[in-house]
Amino acid sequence: MPDLAQYLPSANFLKSLDIWIVLFYAVSIFVLAQVVSRRKAGEEASSKGYFLAGNTLPWWAIGASLIAANISAEQIIGMSGSGYRIGLAIASYEWMAAITLIIVGKYFLPVFLKNGVMTMPGFLQQRFGPSVKYLMAIFWLILYVFVNLTSILWLGGTAVTTVTGIDPVPVLIALGVFALLYQISGGLKAVAMTDIVQVTLLVMGGLIIAGITLTQIGGQANITGFADGFNKLRANFPEHFHMILDKSSPFYKDLPGIAVLVGGMWIMNISYWGFNQYIIQRALAAKSLQEAQKGIAFAAYLKLLMPLIVVVPGMAALLLAPNLEVADHAYPEMMKLLPSGLLGLVFVALTFAVISSTASKINSIATIFTIDIIQPLKPELTEKSLVTVGRIVSVIAVAIAIAVAQPLLGKTDQAFQFIQNFTGYFTPGIVVIFALGMFWKRCSTAGAFAAILGGVLISAIWSYLQPDYPFMNRVGWVFVATTLLCVLVSLVVPNKKPVSTLSLEGVSFKTTTSFNVLAVGVIVILIALYTLFW
Numbered sequence: 001m002p003d004l005a006q007y008l009p010s011a012n013f014l015k016s017l018d019i020w021i022v023l024f025y026a027v028s029i030f031v032l033a034q035v036v037s038r039r040k041a042g043e044e045a046s047s048k049g050y051f052l053a054g055n056t057l058p059w060w061a062i063g064a065s066l067i068a069a070n071i072s073a074e075q076i077i078g079m080s081g082s083g084y085r086i087g088l089a090i091a092s093y094e095w096m097a098a099i100t101l102i103i104v105g106k107y108f109l110p111v112f113l114k115n116g117v118m119t120m121p122g123f124l125q126q127r128f129g130p131s132v133k134y135l136m137a138i139f140w141l142i143l144y145v146f147v148n149l150t151s152i153l154w155l156g157g158t159a160v161t162t163v164t165g166i167d168p169v170p171v172l173i174a175l176g177v178f179a180l181l182y183q184i185s186g187g188l189k190a191v192a193m194t195d196i197v198q199v200t201l202l203v204m205g206g207l208i209i210a211g212i213t214l215t216q217i218g219g220q221a222n223i224t225g226f227a228d229g230f231n232k233l234r235a236n237f238p239e240h241f242h243m244i245l246d247k248s249s250p251f252y253k254d255l256p257g258i259a260v261l262v263g264g265m266w267i268m269n270i271s272y273w274g275f276n277q278y279i280i281q282r283a284l285a286a287k288s289l290q291e292a293q294k295g296i297a298f299a300a301y302l303k304l305l306m307p308l309i310v311v312v313p314g315m316a317a318l319l320l321a322p323n324l325e326v327a328d329h330a331y332p333e334m335m336k337l338l339p340s341g342l343l344g345l346v347f348v349a350l351t352f353a354v355i356s357s358t359a360s361k362i363n364s365i366a367t368i369f370t371i372d373i374i375q376p377l378k379p380e381l382t383e384k385s386l387v388t389v390g391r392i393v394s395v396i397a398v399a400i401a402i403a404v405a406q407p408l409l410g411k412t413d414q415a416f417q418f419i420q421n422f423t424g425y426f427t428p429g430i431v432v433i434f435a436l437g438m439f440w441k442r443c444s445t446a447g448a449f450a451a452i453l454g455g456v457l458i459s460a461i462w463s464y465l466q467p468d469y470p471f472m473n474r475v476g477w478v479f480v481a482t483t484l485l486c487v488l489v490s491l492v493v494p495n496k497k498p499v500s501t502l503s504l505e506g507v508s509f510k511t512t513t514s515f516n517v518l519a520v521g522v523i524v525i526l527i528a529l530y531t532l533f534w
Contacts, residue, residue, distance in 0.1 A: 013336055014164060018344030025201075025348045026178070029194055033182050037190035050187035050387045051367040052118060052285040061192045062295025065282045065360070066101075067302045068195035071202060071310065072357030076350055077155040078419070079307075080314030080334075081327035086251045087240025087315060088533055091307035092260045093269075093420075095526055098303040100269040102519045105283075105296035106511055108274045111438050113289050114507045120277045120434075121372040126502045127437040128445045130376070135452065137372040139426070140277060141365060146408070148278065149361045149401040151419055154409040155328065156354030162332035163347055172405055175351070176398040179358035184391050188367075191359045192282055198356045199302070205349030206309025208342055213316035213334050229316070237318050243533045256470035261530070264475030268420065271427035275434045278364040293511060297518040304525055358398075365397045366390035421471045425463075428479035429455025432486050437502070440490075445499055447490030455482040 014022075048054060057065075082090040117123045121140065125133035157171040164171075183191050215221050218229030234241050245255050256263070273279055286292035310331075317330040320337065324330060331350075338346055370390040375381065381389070432451040436443040458478050462469065511519075 014343065014347065015340035017340050018347060021341070021344030022348050022351065025352065029197065029352065030178075030182060032197065033190040033194050034185060036193040037185065037187065048118070049189070050390060051363070051371060052281070053187070053189035053192055055285055056189070056287060057192055057282065057285045057291070057295075058287060059291045059294035059298060060196060062282045062286055062292060063298030063302065064199040065192040065195040066279060066295065066299040067306075068191075068198045068202070068353070068356040069279060069282065069360035070357070071199075071306065072152045072156065072353050075306070076206075076310050076353060077159050077328050077331050078151075079310040080317075080331035081329070082254075083240075083311035083314030084317050084324065084330040085327045086245075086254060087237070087242065088307070088311060089243050089245050089251070089255045089260070091311050092243060092255065092265060094303050094306040094310070095529060096260070096265055097269050097273060098300040098522050099526060100266070100273045101296050101300040101303065102522055103270070104274040104280075105293040105515070106519070107509060108434075108438070109283055109292050109296070110289060110507050110509055111502075111504065112280070112284060113286070113292065114504075115502055117284060119368055119371050120275055120280065121368060123502070124433070124437070124448070125372075127443075127500050128433070128448045129499045132433070132445060132448045132452075133372060135449075136430075137368050139452075140368055143423070143426070144278065144361055144365050144368075145397050145400055146404060147419060147422060149358065149365070149397060150405040150408055152354060152357050152361060153401055154405040156351065156358075157405070158328060159332045159335075159350055159354075162329060163335060168406065172402050175354055175358060176402050179355045180362060180394055180398050182355060183359035183363055184394055187387075187390070188281065188285055188363050191356065191363060192285065195356060198352055201345070201349045202353050203302070203305065203309065205346040206313075209331075209334055209338065209346050210308050210312045210316075212337055212342070213313050213320060216337060217316060217319050233315060233319060237315070240315055240318065241533055243530055253468060253470045254472075256473050259470070259473050259476060264424070264472040264477075264479070267431050267475050267479045268424060268427050268472070270435075271423075271430045275430055277368055278361055281364055281367065290512060293515050297515055297522075300518070300522050304522070304529075362394045362397055366393045369393045424471050424475045425456055425459040428459070428475055428482045429453075431479060432482045436483070436486055436490075438504075440487075441500075442490055442494065443486065444490040444493060444495045446493035446495075447486040447488075450489040451482050451486035454485045455479075458482065 079090055079093070111117075112123065115123070115126060117126070119137075121133045121137035124136055153172050153175055156175050157168045160166065160171045160175070161168045211226060214229030214233070215225040216229065217232050218225035218227065220228065239249070244257055244260065245252050247257065259265075283292040283296060286295065313334045314327075314330040317324065317334055321330065321333040324333065335343060335346055335350075367390065370386050370393065374389050375386060429452040432455070433443075433448045436451075437448065455478055458481055459474060462474050462478065463471075466474075
């Protein structure tokens, strides 16, 4: 085989074998995406088929796609960087998400699927009317393009640049364009049905790098060396192995002690996993409610495994690369320890985690813009035209994200924490309007507006007056204040005429025995983990 490494900069540490692995996988996954999303002879393109995979997704595709959408460079690079700086405590984002997924599957999905919800702004229209829907649709589009999509591309580009030595700008362009081409033909189905391959590779690659870094610390390339490496790391940095940080910790502001278990993290996780189009879209595309719930449970167990893949390598860098100036360089630095071949495999896992998440985000942006904004304004558009609109929006979103990624995130040391802090301004209001909208009939349109705008305003004032206050605690208290505000305004300014078409009639929150057993398993494992690393 030709030596492709000679065409990369001298800073590159990929060998020719690694590059061939990357190219082979890129071609294979692109072809697979086109094959699995191919329409039957005579079948017309439809908006439901493009944006919701025609409601055909099985549980394994839902679970895998949930994780593939979630675990991108933002998680791999960002959480490894936070593991380097903060330690295992950052894993609470992953482990608490597991129980959050169970709650979403049991209490929220039945409402969404029974009412035929396609998008989160669409749910808000059913419950509060078009005004709230348009406000939140525009908000989510701005958030997805300027925060989420840019962070995925920037952090992914950071990793690729570190490994290959290629300038960040062409890397950003290549990642964005490939993700665009990867999903633009087949939509959500192309993404979701190939995500089982992506997640398998992601888990395998993550376990490889965790294993190699710990065995190198332990001094033996076997299970004993793995355990010794973990114990040595814990002995040298005991403060990095506490899930609940003490007030004396310099990172208490990021993860404020017991509030991680009983405070604002719940609000952030429920908003992300329950009311986030980018995530919940996979479950809305399920064959049935039971299939969606099985997929949710599958994803919950994958989340329990994620800290080993995305946090431990960053912690291992404390001994293997102790003088990093930028924490987010921890994971790429650990990749340098891998031999040729394995490096290519892990590099593929990282790169295509970025591409898969980017493709998922692009599809969600196109879904909200097309279904919630364009379709109501242009009801005469055909299904084929709606799909075309979605594709055009996808191209524009990627172009914007590539242009603004470096100016927004180029100087951030821990991008994951930056993103959490920023989204924390909006999550209290989002959780309030969805939760009260589902389960309190008297929640009015005025109350929903008060919750959305009041939540952002209170968060901004709080941050200005107390800039050093832990943002997670702020999220929890703002949620309480926003709930009271929403209830008060709803009672004082009720809807003058019925607005809601949402119905809980016929909605059953009863789940199968297998789902209940899996849910109990998640709780038992979490209790054990927090007891072990308290």
